[in-house]
Amino acid sequence: MLGRVHKNAGWVSAVLAMVALYLAACVDDYVARGNAALRIGDFERAISNFSKALDEDPANRDARYGLALSYYTTAEDGERLRLPSFDLWSRAAREFKILSRVDSSGRINANYSTCLFYLARATLAQNEGANVLPLLDQSIQLDSVNYFSYNLKGLILSHRGRGNDLEQAKKIFIHIVTHDPDFISAYVNLGNVYWEEGDVESAWDIWSMGLEKAPDHEDLLRWTRVAEDSLKAMVLSGEL
Known part of the structure; x- marks a missing residue:
């Protein structure tokens, strides 16, 4: 009886390990697809693939960074076309904020800081009386040469x-x-x-x-x- 339990436990462990490997492979595949789409400017597919990766692994640093960068570059395109960009910068800033909890190395600080600058500017474009000083102070704190x-x-x-x-x-x-x-x-x-x-x-x-x-x-x-x-x-x- 005990032998059968041990065998079942070993089988379950093996299955769980296989599932974990499969999910990890799926996440890596989604991230690779997202990066490929991002490189050619296909931001919708980039966002879709990075989001799928994060559905499987919400703390995946590469997927989280890719998603933040996708929203960032989409918002930049909106800026160049003089389109309203508040929502996109807000979403990019939200992703960078989450990313900062995953990656505390400081490598993202410059991009995060720039994102907050653009968010502050887009906020003022939407509402001239908005208080954006806290956003700018955070931006400066992240990157003292911004x-x-x-x-x-x-x-x-x-x-x-x-x-x-x-x-x-x-x-x-x-x-x-x-x-x-x-x-x-x-x-x-x-x-x-x-x-x-x-x-x-x-x-x-x-x-x-x-x-x-x-x-x-x-x-x-x-x-x-x-x-x-x-x-x-x-x-x-x-x-x-």
Whole structure:
């Protein structure tokens, strides 16, 4: 009797092992199909195959990353076509959030950070009054050199127009141009803050610095001329 029980137990174990191997093979096959579809831009099939893999193994890192990347690239395509992309960026961010629980290595941080930047921007496109600062702060925390998130945060704070917010915005734009001197829009934005504060000289200085980096930039050309005219008028009136 005991021998029969042991035989049955061994048979069950063997069956379970075969099932596990079969499921693992299925997951690997779905992931491979998803990656192949993703490489050629067939995002619908990529999403379908990665989702099937995750139905079998929800913690599979490669499938989870593939699904997040599929939604990310689909949302990017929407951005290029100027289509509403809030739902797609929301779904991509959701997948990256789940992925971050599966993969804590930090390898996904840059993509996750960029995704949150685009989600913040899509949120503002849908609702200008939405508070996206927490999204941008998380984006910056994930990738400290994501200057697009810094720049958008600075713009939001500068548009509030309050004293402390303007100071924070100024510090952000100074941080950007200090660490990434080729980030041209930060020169425009920093000059605008000085201009709003009535500091025409500093505004002219910053816009001129930006113009050295981008001599054909229309906004910098226009605002530098405006600042020069203002400085000349101030000299003639004795204010300088």
